[in-house]
Amino acid sequence: MNKRPNEPLSRHCWNQLGGPAQLLIDVENDEELRSVLTEASTSQTTVRILGLGSNVLVAQEGVSGVVIRLTGEFATYSFDGETLTAGAGVDLRKVVSESVRQGRDGFWQLAGFPATIGGAIAMNAGGRWGEIGDILTTCEGYQLNGTPWQQTAADCGFSYRHSEVPGVITKATFTLKAGEPKLLRSKLKEVMSEKAAAQPLGAKTPSSGCSFRNPTIQGVRHSAGQLIDQAGGKGLSVGGAMVSPTHANFIVTTPTATASDVAALMGQVQKIVAQHHSVLLEPEVIQWPEPRKS
Numbered sequence: 001m002n003k004r005p006n007e008p009l010s011r012h013c014w015n016q017l018g019g020p021a022q023l024l025i026d027v028e029n030d031e032e033l034r035s036v037l038t039e040a041s042t043s044q045t046t047v048r049i050l051g052l053g054s055n056v057l058v059a060q061e062g063v064s065g066v067v068i069r070l071t072g073e074f075a076t077y078s079f080d081g082e083t084l085t086a087g088a089g090v091d092l093r094k095v096v097s098e099s100v101r102q103g104r105d106g107f108w109q110l111a112g113f114p115a116t117i118g119g120a121i122a123m124n125a126g127g128r129w130g131e132i133g134d135i136l137t138t139c140e141g142y143q144l145n146g147t148p149w150q151q152t153a154a155d156c157g158f159s160y161r162h163s164e165v166p167g168v169i170t171k172a173t174f175t176l177k178a179g180e181p182k183l184l185r186s187k188l189k190e191v192m193s194e195k196a197a198a199q200p201l202g203a204k205t206p207s208s209g210c211s212f213r214n215p216t217i218q219g220v221r222h223s224a225g226q227l228i229d230q231a232g233g234k235g236l237s238v239g240g241a242m243v244s245p246t247h248a249n250f251i252v253t254t255p256t257a258t259a260s261d262v263a264a265l266m267g268q269v270q271k272i273v274a275q276h277h278s279v280l281l282e283p284e285v286i287q288w289p290e291p292r293k294s
């Protein structure tokens with residue numbers, strides 16, 4: 001177990017932004033995780049779980065309490081026939097390439113974005129080609145008071161970028177059909193090149209992916225990016241944060257950007273989209289601490 005008091009979360013979030021966690025703890029196995037959760041529950045300390053931080057915007061002032069990352073045993077996975085068992089700390093991108101190599105169908109659909117298995121389940125991550133909820137069989141973990149749980153995919157309440165999974169996810173199993181590796185490789189390539197052409201994915205353009213959920217208007221889901229673009233949002237900026245000229249739902253940052261710049265820019269984007277389309281965009285990015293509802 002590795003404990004780091006006052007650790008800047010900008011070092012651990014994909015967008016390279018955000019203030020410190022009061023205490024960042026890397027846990028390596030169930031026993032360590034259970035003991036951290038039990039202690040935090042007894043002392044009524046706030047607990048947050050961090051994956052690759054690719055969908056989190058941490059405020060400049062940071063967060064109080066404990067931020068837990070799953071490492072060690074939680075970052076291992078194995079294939080057994082059509083079943084993949086993966087710890088929640090496993091990097092999804094490794095599983096995507098290994099599943100294609102092994103001729104297993106189901107993960108190439110999740111290519112092109114950074115995530116841990118746990119973060120992807122929590123967000124029901126995916127896109128046009130599929131979502132992680134489509135291939136999940138079971139998952140398990142702990143409630144924040146340390147009580148273990150186990151559930152099937154049907155119990156996870158998956159919907160668009162949403163799941164209802166309690167507390168910390170630690171492990172998951174997936175059922176993957178057999179596929180021809182050559183065909184799977186070409187599908188993977190297709191997804192990657194489509195994403196590379198349409199999204200700012202390079203290391204020089206840190207972001208949190210899509211800032212806003214695609215809204216449902218009169219029963220039809222619309223692209224938030226298109227709505228922002230039509231409202232004239234591309235290129236809008238606050239400080240070091242800018243609405244990407246490549247994809248209007250991405251806010252990209254320069255090294256001088258702060259989380260406050262991103263939050264202020266998100267507010268401006270919501271305003272112009274509300275004026276132009278009479279639609280209130282809902283953030284997809286998880287803000288820490290959670291903004292107070294007015």
Ligand SMILES: Cc1cc2nc3c(=O)[nH]c(=O)nc-3n(C[C@H](O)[C@H](O)[C@H](O)COP(=O)(O)OP(=O)(O)OC[C@H]3O[C@@H](n4cnc5c(N)ncnc54)[C@H](O)[C@@H]3O)c2cc1C
Pocket residue numbers: 014048049050051052053054055056070088089112113114115116117118119120121122123124125126127161167168169170200201207208209210286
């Ligand atoms: C360039 C870029 C492109 C992206 N493209 C896409 C895309 O195409 N589709 C898509 O869906 N998303 C996309 N995203 C967003 C992001 O990749 C996903 O939401 C991803 O699933 C987040 O995983 P993470 O491990 O980084 O989680 P984090 O960002 O660290 O956390 C996200 C949420 O999950 C919770 N969480 C994390 N791990 C656990 C766990 N073990 N147990 C319980 N809760 C947990 C966190 O507490 C937090 O609430 C993109 C992001 C970037 C930066």
